[in-house]
Amino acid sequence: MTSGDLKFDVNLSILFTELPLTDRAATAAAAGFDAVEFWWPFREPVPADRDVDDFVTSIANAGTQLVALNLFAGDMPAGERGVLSVPGREQEFRDSLDVLTAIAERTGCRAFNALYGQRLPGVPPERQDELAMENLTIAADAVATVGGDLLLEPLTDGENGQYPLLHARQIIALLDRLEREEGVTNARMLADVYHLTRNGEDVRGILTATLPRIGHVQIADVPDRHEPGTGELDFGELFGLLAESAYPGYIGLEYRPSHASADSFGWLPPELRSQTR
Secondary structure (H helix, E strand, O other): OOOOOOEEEEEOOOOOOOOOHHHHHHHHHHOOOOEEEEOOOOOOOOOOHHHHHHHHHHHHHOOOEEEEEEOOOOOHHHOOOOOOOOOOOHHHHHHHHHHHHHHHHHHOOOEEEOOOOOOOOOOOHHHHHHHHHHHHHHHHHHHHOOOOEEEEOOOOOOOOOOOOOOOHHHHHHHHHHHHHHHOOOOEEEEEEHHHHHHOOOOHHHHHHHHHHHEEEEEEOOOOOOOOOOOOOOOHHHHHHHHHHOOOOOEEEEOOOOOOOHHHOOOOOOHHHOOOOO
């Protein structure tokens, strides 16, 4: 179903959530994976030092590599999807960047996903967009200090509140504006196949036309966001395209398992789960 030339990682903020945060990397390793990613793994923008240490140590002790990490995005369980365009939350977002870069220095993570934030009633969109430009520039500069890329992704329309970035063309336009106006050259698109497909995008066309602008790929089947093989998408074609295009990055498994997490990897042969094969 896939090619041995591709690299896969497990998103441990959506898989193995029945386990404590610091047990998940070891469980992913036991399932054969040596690369993992997370959303922001703390409730606060600036967690206690001990919580950061426990998180980083759990990844190292499992023998896994952290390959992608979300920036602080607010209270995601409550429905928030980013704060960088939200007036009044500038300081907590910027304070969280020090934590992010410290984790990057200790783990070698170099891909960082920035959720934009939803539109707010009574706040002009232009004001939110200007604040986003300012905060994205600060974030890009911060991750550049560790050789990292800032990622931006479209999210599914109707599932994430009034989220304004729904299409690949909007992400590309934002990346272009960041480079043109702020000199940002380390920002890329996160191509999440689930979100793009749900929003009616031509995923094959996007991957073909914009691959040099893509810093990370994530997958889940459509329509229920479960593992490959449970829905409508042809992952054999998708993986073939990425392999033929020599996509160099990881493919993040960011799906909700249809049953237990450990039972949701049957579509991916064990010998393809590890990069040390």
